[in-house]
Amino acid sequence: xxxxxxxxxxxxxxxxxxxxxxxxxxxxxxxxxxxxxxxxxxxxxxxxxxxxxxxxxxxxxxxxxxxxxxxxxxxxxxxxxxxxxxxxxxxxxxxxxxxxxxxxxxxxxxxxxxxxxxxxxxxxxxxxxxxxxxxxxxxxxxxxxxxxxxxxxxxxxxxxxxxxxxxxxxxxxxxxxxxxxxxxxxxxxxxxxxxxxxxxxxxxxxxxxxxxxxxxxxxxxxxxxxxxxxxxxxxxxxxxxxxxxxxxx
Numbered sequence: 001x002x003x004x005x006x007x008x009x010x011x012x013x014x015x016x017x018x019x020x021x022x023x024x025x026x027x028x029x030x031x032x033x034x035x036x037x038x039x040x041x042x043x044x045x046x047x048x049x050x051x052x053x054x055x056x057x058x059x060x061x062x063x064x065x066x067x068x069x070x071x072x073x074x075x076x077x078x079x080x081x082x083x084x085x086x087x088x089x090x091x092x093x094x095x096x097x098x099x100x101x102x103x104x105x106x107x108x109x110x111x112x113x114x115x116x117x118x119x120x121x122x123x124x125x126x127x128x129x130x131x132x133x134x135x136x137x138x139x140x141x142x143x144x145x146x147x148x149x150x151x152x153x154x155x156x157x158x159x160x161x162x163x164x165x166x167x168x169x170x171x172x173x174x175x176x177x178x179x180x181x182x183x184x185x186x187x188x189x190x191x192x193x194x195x196x197x198x199x200x201x202x203x204x205x206x207x208x209x210x211x212x213x214x215x216x217x218x219x220x221x222x223x224x225x226x227x228x229x230x231x232x233x234x235x236x237x238x239x240x241x242x243x244x245x246x247x248x249x
Contacts, residue, residue: 018037077105081157088142113149144160159190160173176189180201197220203215
């Protein structure tokens with residue numbers, strides 16, 4: 001897959017030929033220096049942008065040539081999104097924000113499923129609250145519930161802990177980890193944080209729009225060392241990654 005912005009001498013090659021696949025039921029982190037192509041990669045694989053060349057196979061279906069209507073349907077029904085900025089509608093309650101993708105798709109919400117997902121993210125006592133009545137961590141929990149409620153094939157997360165404090169970030173990462181282990185979801189997460197990446201089964205590294213390496217069963221220390229070699233990690237204090245319970249992944 002390649003992605004070029006502009007043309008001629010002024011063109012910028014954001015992705016310079018990336019070929020990769022992600023196994024179903026795994027949590028994957030995508031990392032690299034600023035300008036490495038991480039966000040472009042996520043946007044193209046999630047159907048938010050189109051590659052200049054190459055193909056994207058999503059859940060067994062080639063999506064590169066789909067029209068806008070079909071892509072919109074794909075994103076609503078088979079993809080979940082979690083962003084750093086939460087992207088909640090301020091006038092809607094927790095329940096209304098969570099069920100919004102289903103209503104946009106013209107589907108009647110499964111109220112039992114909605115209640116189950118909201119309970120899973122620990123917000124059963126906040127269902128009638130609006131975003132301005134919630135903490136940042138609670139808002140991100142709403143965003144995760146919104147991503148889960150359509151039971152998508154893949155959840156794409158773009159810096160999901162970037163706006164959160166350390167404790168809340170770890171709670172959000174635990175929820176993403178649980179969505180893989182308990183619900184069998186597939187998660188692809190762009191992050192700059194080695195601790196966040198340590199929750200993944202696999203970390204892939206991009207630099208200058210190219211795939212330059214990966215780590216299986218990563219630790220925060222191993223990720224930080226690899227990023228240092230890529231020039232993507234400075235000497236700031238690193239958070240200690242808690243151990244992951246349960247094993248089996």
